[in-house]
Amino acid sequence: xxxxxxxxxxxxxxxxxxxxxxESVPEEIPELASxxxxxxxxxxxxxxxxxxFLSGSINSPDHEKLLNAAVAVELLHTATLIxxxxxxxxxxxxGIATANSIFGxxxxxxxxxxxxxxxxxxxxxxxxxxxxxxFAKVLMVIVDGELRQSLGKHNGVPSEEEYYRRIYAKxxxxxxxCTETGAILSKAPEPHRRALTTYGKKLGLAFQIIDDLxxxxxxxxxxxxxxxxxxxxxxTLPVIxxxxxxxxxxxxxxxxxxxxxxxxKDYDGAIDIIKxxxxxxxxxxxxxxxxxxxxxxxxxxxxxxxxxxxxEIAQFTLERTL
Amino acid sequence: xxxxxxxxxxxxxxxxxxxxxxESVPEEIPELASxxxxxxxxxxxxxxxxxxFLSGSINSPDHEKLLNAAVAVELLHTATLIxxxxxxxxxxxxGIATANSIFGxxxxxxxxxxxxxxxxxxxxxxxxxxxxxxFAKVLMVIVDGELRQSLGKHNGVPSEEEYYRRIYAKxxxxxxxCTETGAILSKAPEPHRRALTTYGKKLGLAFQIIDDLxxxxxxxxxxxxxxxxxxxxxxTLPVIxxxxxxxxxxxxxxxxxxxxxxxxKDYDGAIDIIKxxxxxxxxxxxxxxxxxxxxxxxxxxxxxxxxxxxxEIAQFTLERTL
Numbered sequence: 001x002x003x004x005x006x007x008x009x010x011x012x013x014x015x016x017x018x019x020x021x022x023e024s025v026p027e028e029i030p031e032l033a034s035x036x037x038x039x040x041x042x043x044x045x046x047x048x049x050x051x052x053f054l055s056g057s058i059n060s061p062d063h064e065k066l067l068n069a070a071v072a073v074e075l076l077h078t079a080t081l082i083x084x085x086x087x088x089x090x091x092x093x094x095g096i097a098t099a100n101s102i103f104g105x106x107x108x109x110x111x112x113x114x115x116x117x118x119x120x121x122x123x124x125x126x127x128x129x130x131x132x133x134x135f136a137k138v139l140m141v142i143v144d145g146e147l148r149q150s151l152g153k154h155n156g157v158p159s160e161e162e163y164y165r166r167i168y169a170k171x172x173x174x175x176x177x178c179t180e181t182g183a184i185l186s187k188a189p190e191p192h193r194r195a196l197t198t199y200g201k202k203l204g205l206a207f208q209i210i211d212d213l214x215x216x217x218x219x220x221x222x223x224x225x226x227x228x229x230x231x232x233x234x235x236t237l238p239v240i241x242x243x244x245x246x247x248x249x250x251x252x253x254x255x256x257x258x259x260x261x262x263x264x265k266d267y268d269g270a271i272d273i274i275k276x277x278x279x280x281x282x283x284x285x286x287x288x289x290x291x292x293x294x295x296x297x298x299x300x301x302x303x304x305x306x307x308x309x310x311x312e313i314a315q316f317t318l319e320r321t322l
Numbered sequence: 323x324x325x326x327x328x329x330x331x332x333x334x335x336x337x338x339x340x341x342x343x344x345e346s347v348p349e350e351i352p353e354l355a356s357x358x359x360x361x362x363x364x365x366x367x368x369x370x371x372x373x374x375f376l377s378g379s380i381n382s383p384d385h386e387k388l389l390n391a392a393v394a395v396e397l398l399h400t401a402t403l404i405x406x407x408x409x410x411x412x413x414x415x416x417g418i419a420t421a422n423s424i425f426g427x428x429x430x431x432x433x434x435x436x437x438x439x440x441x442x443x444x445x446x447x448x449x450x451x452x453x454x455x456x457f458a459k460v461l462m463v464i465v466d467g468e469l470r471q472s473l474g475k476h477n478g479v480p481s482e483e484e485y486y487r488r489i490y491a492k493x494x495x496x497x498x499x500c501t502e503t504g505a506i507l508s509k510a511p512e513p514h515r516r517a518l519t520t521y522g523k524k525l526g527l528a529f530q531i532i533d534d535l536x537x538x539x540x541x542x543x544x545x546x547x548x549x550x551x552x553x554x555x556x557x558t559l560p561v562i563x564x565x566x567x568x569x570x571x572x573x574x575x576x577x578x579x580x581x582x583x584x585x586x587k588d589y590d591g592a593i594d595i596i597k598x599x600x601x602x603x604x605x606x607x608x609x610x611x612x613x614x615x616x617x618x619x620x621x622x623x624x625x626x627x628x629x630x631x632x633x634e635i636a637q638f639t640l641e642r643t644l
Contacts, residue, residue: 116438116465118462
């Protein structure tokens with residue numbers, strides 16, 4: 001993804017993000033330094049920092065503030081991934097053995113807290129109370145969503161509306177925070193701010209739908225078995241759409257329901273049913289509609305390389321296969 | 323402690339803190355509301371919020387900002403206790419069954435994160451970048467200290483200096499943050515700010531020494547067995563002072579070392595040795611010296627009810643038995 005034009009125009013900014021992220025590694029605690037470094041480097045494409053810079057460059061960018069905000073959102077993202085892995089007792093993420101399996105959950109809780117603290121520090125460094133408050137609020141939304149998901153698992157099949165609420169909290173709220181923060185820190189006029197906020201939110205929703213879709217088709221490349229979500233009791237859009245459209249008494253739907261409720265352990269069978277049902281294509285159509293809305297929102301903004309880059313990111317989000 | 327004069331002069335402020343703390347209970351998640359409410363109500367004396375208000379009332383108090391900061395520090399304190407209990411797998415704290423034993427660690431990590439997020443929100447509400455950054459930094463200090471302690475346990479007996487470093491991170495840094503935040507938010511002149519910062523730090527160090535001392539003499543009143551720290555592998559000041567002063571080859575010292583290193587499980591014997599050695603009294607003397615330094619620092623400030631209240635809190639910290 002780093003070869004996209006969209007990232008080229010902010011490549012020096014992203015290098016600075018990378019530098020500052022690495023400065024967050026606790027070198028003075030040698031046992032942890034290499035683990036934290038791996039976790040930070042596993043982040044890869046830095047989509048969230050890119051969104052901060054691109055949305056912040058439409059109006060009057062303040063480079064230092066945008067850089068601090070970009071680092072803050074990426075650290076916040078990393079911290080939530082770490083706590084997620086602890087909660088899920090996941091052993092691998094993106095092919096890297098997680099800190100969890102190396103140190104045990106106690107230390108890993110603290111590692112997540114450490115990165116939260118660093119994130120809060122960088123957010124504070126923007127010296128912009130509105131941006132800081134937005135940052136605190138998005139953390140509340142993310143955690144509130146995780147709490148609801150943890151408590152609500154195995155509560156049966158969520159409605160499509162509940163699914164969107166969940167992926168908003170899980171992913172789209174932070175995307176939205178990135179673009180809105182860019183708007184705030186560049187003193188964007190209200191219509192621009194609304195456009196960027198809408199873009200971030202819709203892009204985030206589409207991103208997570210695609211992520212959930214790829215979970216059905218993924219191989220060991222991303223370090224998880226195909227259908228990992230359903231195996232973990234997480235019901236995503238393809239399952240919801242499949243069950244919505246299934247006729248009453250359809251034996252395929254009954255089989256999927258049995259797997260979801262834990263009555264059957266035939267995950268592979270359920271995954272095959274979903275994949276062959278056309279539900280993945282329907283889910284992709286939903287994502288495509290959101291991407292169109294995200295791109296449409298940007299049309300309020302003046303034409304510029306940054307706007308083009310955000311268009312390209314939207315398109316890529318839909319087309320990515322990994 | 324709430325009957326102290328010191329708390330009387332800010333009783334309406336502390337009631338407002340209580341009110342705002344309860345507003346942080348996630349009522350919309352019924353499974354969690356009552357647990358979070360218990361955790362918040364277990365806080366008791368609200369010493370940290372009191373320090374924010376008292377130190378903030380010496381100069382030009384901004385009531386709203388002080389209130390937000392007071393709520394932020396108390397929520398931060400509660401969040402760190404929750405994560406601590408998760409890490410320690412503690413079942414009781416202050417006699418209340420912890421969320422950990424009710425929900426399991428996954429949900430409890432998130433509960434702590436939820437309160438961190440709320441704390442960050444209230445810190446942001448002060449709209450004071452310096453106070454917000456101080457808040458982020460103290461979180462880093464606390465977490466860094468916890469990480470070092472988690473990784474360093476069973477590394478033998480720490481030096482007295484290492485002990486002070488540890489209790490600074492664990493307790494004194496937040497006390498110091500409270501009084502410094504009060505100074506910042508009331509636009510205290512530099513000498514006042516230094517005085518309040520010194521007072522907070524010394525008070526916090528003494529507070530933790532007394533806490534560690536009481537661990538040896540506590541009964542089931544605080545919901546932990548006597549000598550809980552030594553049972554958990556945490557070496558505190560009385561042990562350090564005892565071993566410092568023991569003659570080479572002293573069989574009592576050898577016995578304590580055997581228990582600390584895990585060679586012997588005779589915790590009760592080790593605890594009795596420490597208690598009868600005079601080390602508790604020596605530790606109390608160290609705390610008393612810190613309290614004198616804390617009180618002396620306050621003499622720079624104009625005489626006022628708030629200054630008197632802080633003097634009284636210092637004295638009480640030394641004399642408390644629970």
